[in-house]
Amino acid sequence: MGVGIGVVVIGRNEGVRLERCLASLVGAAQLVVYVDSGSTDASVRMARELGVEVVELDMAMPFTAARARNEGFARLQQLQPAIAYVQFVDGDCEVVPGWLIKAQAFLDQHADVAVVCGRRRERFPHRSIYNLLCDLEWDTPVGEAKACGGDALMRAGAFAAVAGFRPELIAGEEPELCVRLRAAGWKVWRLAEEMTLHDAAMTRFGQWWQRTLRAGHAFAEGAFLYGAAPERHWLRESRRAWLWGLGIPLVILLAGSILGWLALLLLLIYPLQIVRLAVRGARSPRENWLQALFLVLGKFPEMLGQVKFLWRRLGAGKSTLIEYK
CATH class of the missing domain: 3.90.550.10 (Spore Coat Polysaccharide Biosynthesis Protein SpsA; Chain A)
Known part of the structure; x- marks a missing residue:
């Protein structure tokens, strides 16, 4: 021993x-x-x-x-x-x-x-x-x-x-x-x-963006490796990034071709989500609002991180570090 x-x-x-x-x-x-x-x-x-x-x-x-x-x-x-x-x-x-x-x-x-x-x-x-x-x-x-x-x-x-x-x-x-x-x-x-x-x-905001993009890459790779039951590793996080970072924006663009400028009202789903997360927070008001804002905003770099992973999986890109400092 x-x-x-x-x-x-x-x-x-x-x-x-x-x-x-x-x-x-x-x-x-x-x-x-x-x-x-x-x-x-x-x-x-x-x-x-x-x-x-x-x-x-x-x-x-x-x-x-x-x-x-x-x-x-x-x-x-x-x-x-x-x-x-x-x-x-x-x-x-x-x-x-x-x-x-x-x-x-x-x-x-x-x-x-x-x-x-x-x-x-x-x-x-x-x-x-x-x-x-x-x-x-x-x-x-x-x-x-x-x-x-x-x-x-x-x-x-x-x-x-x-x-x-x-x-x-x-x-x-x-x-x-x-x-x-x-x-x-x-x-x-x-x-x-x-x-x-x-x-x-x-x-700097750019550092936060890079770090969050790296998290999205990790979510995608984790879901690829162990997303199946029973582990479902990072499957939920990966799906949320796709939904909020790409799915909803695409729906809004599609709705815009039908409803015109009225489709922009659908963008309210993002501030409403921030409010929902903030009021559920258990910390100080400032911390709750900051965390809620960046959790929602972070879905965009997370989505891009997943795109980077898929691009690499297809053999179109090299596996390189994603560094923020």
């Missing part, structure tokens, strides 16, 4: 964010591996100066975060074959003191759980509405869950048994992994404990 915790951090040009991330981990785990994906800043040198094991990816091969995490895990197993748990962390996150101890204790006490995660928060939620939207997005229910995000503590044996992340996925690799783990009989659990501080550094 393995013992101890190893950590895999991935990043590229994260600067001070990476420094905070690694500083929060050095001394808190048996081994920390940093996987760098072609940084042009001082990330690699700084990681080595902190005593962290560094893996520099061959950027001649297609890059994905999934591939980076897998290579980090492979190095971890090579150096510490007996490691029982692996914490995956994105390089723009700082691990909260005490999280690793609490997460390990939970897995030690729950032999049927393969993945445990906690509360990820935005470091600067009030610097932009886009950072705030991320913070609201991270606030998910505690208890048994279907999936985790990029930060999570996993059983090394369970992770290896399902062959890790699917390396070709450019987004949504963590939920896809969790689908396979749950199919193998494992559980995924979210604790109310503070886990990480994330620095989205989103200050």
Whole structure:
């Protein structure tokens, strides 16, 4: 039986964010591996100066975060074959003191759980509405869950048994992994404990748009892989993006050819949907309205992300990362 915790951090040009991330981990785990994906800043040198094991990816091969995490895990197993748990962390996150101890204790006490995660928060939620939207997005229910995000503590044996992340996925690799783990009989659990501080550094609408487009791509690919019953993975999210981002606009255009300008009244369905979502919100009025507005607006980039996935599936486009910073 393995013992101890190893950590895999991935990043590229994260600067001070990476420094905070690694500083929060050095001394808190048996081994920390940093996987760098072609940084042009001082990330690699700084990681080595902190005593962290560094893996520099061959950027001649297609890059994905999934591939980076897998290579980090492979190095971890090579150096510490007996490691029982692996914490995956994105390089723009700082691990909260005490999280690793609490997460390990939970897995030690729950032999049927393969993945445990906690509360990820935005470091600067009030610097932009886009950072705030991320913070609201991270606030998910505690208890048994279907999936985790990029930060999570996993059983090394369970992770290896399902062959890790699917390396070709450019987004949504963590939920896809969790689908396979749950199919193998494992559980995924979210604790109310503070886990990480994330620095989205989103200050522009274009960044939010790209990030949401990436989510749409993930929805489409997830539904393609596991949309059938009983999993129905991201099928609902995918259909909603098609409906609100393309279906309704097409209906309005068709109605316009028959009703003329009166068809524009159908556009009221969008503000009405915003109102419906806002009044159902359980947060502050400002947060409810902001989240409702961007949930509805987000259906358009989500739809475009699905188009991008289908275009690639047809062989008309290459699989490339969708980055927002």
